[in-house]
Amino acid sequence: MDHRAGNPAGLRERTRRAVQAEIVSTAMRLFLEHGFEATTMEQIANEIGISRRSLFRYFGSKEDIVLGDHAEHGEALRTALEARPPGEPPWEALRAALKALYDSLPYSPEDFLKITSMLHASPSLRAHQWEKRQQWTDLLVPDIVRRLGATRDPMSELRARALAACALACLEAATDAWVRSGGTIDMEWAFDEAVAAARG
Missing domain, CATH: 1.10.357.10 (Tetracycline Repressor, domain 2)
Structure with missing residues (x-):
């Protein structure tokens, strides 16, 4: 096994999953507090501290966050x-x-x-x-x-x-x-x- 080739990809995937989990957790809290329709992707991004564009790299819509x-x-x-x-x-x-x-x-x-x-x-x-x-x-x-x-x-x-x-x-x-x-x-x-x- 090539550890030099495998580790960076594995780390990226773990990091991506961790960010996805944080997005889902934060979004669900906002949805439950303010309602699904009233919560925007921009609000979710701001709450997490990432750009709206970065958020869309993980989820294409609010529906995808809830039903992913x-x-x-x-x-x-x-x-x-x-x-x-x-x-x-x-x-x-x-x-x-x-x-x-x-x-x-x-x-x-x-x-x-x-x-x-x-x-x-x-x-x-x-x-x-x-x-x-x-x-x-x-x-x-x-x-x-x-x-x-x-x-x-x-x-x-x-x-x-x-x-x-x-x-x-x-x-x-x-x-x-x-x-x-x-x-x-x-x-x-x-x-x-x-x-x-x-x-x-």
Whole structure:
């Protein structure tokens, strides 16, 4: 291994990640204090002590700051689903994987409620979140196809995609109900109710 070649790149990457983490932390505090729509990229840059141009090197928009970790969450969800027992039915496996993802989030219930409420109050954030959630479906489909046990059926991917999309829609409905209740209802109960309604 060429340490002379590897160390500078590794240091740059660690520095970049540290700056990104500081930006996200500072921005989330400002968003929660002043509201997402009222907070500007310039305010975030000033609070951190960098130029607005430098901020845009890390994040192209406020939406990217809030939802930048959604891709990582999608990968974590796929990993959690693939870790479920092979014979577990798709609905049960998806429920367990979603719970594992929720349990892994680095927020207190109070902070998660504030962040989720902010997401639901902003049309632009909701739109960006929906776009990113579509990518989650693509990640989940291969494992669900295997669980359906119909890999040679040309319609198996369609069924798997519909199932994954429905589970994520149930998650969205449950989260929305949880936010509207001010966090007083149980999220898992709300998800199970949504799934029961979808499955008829």
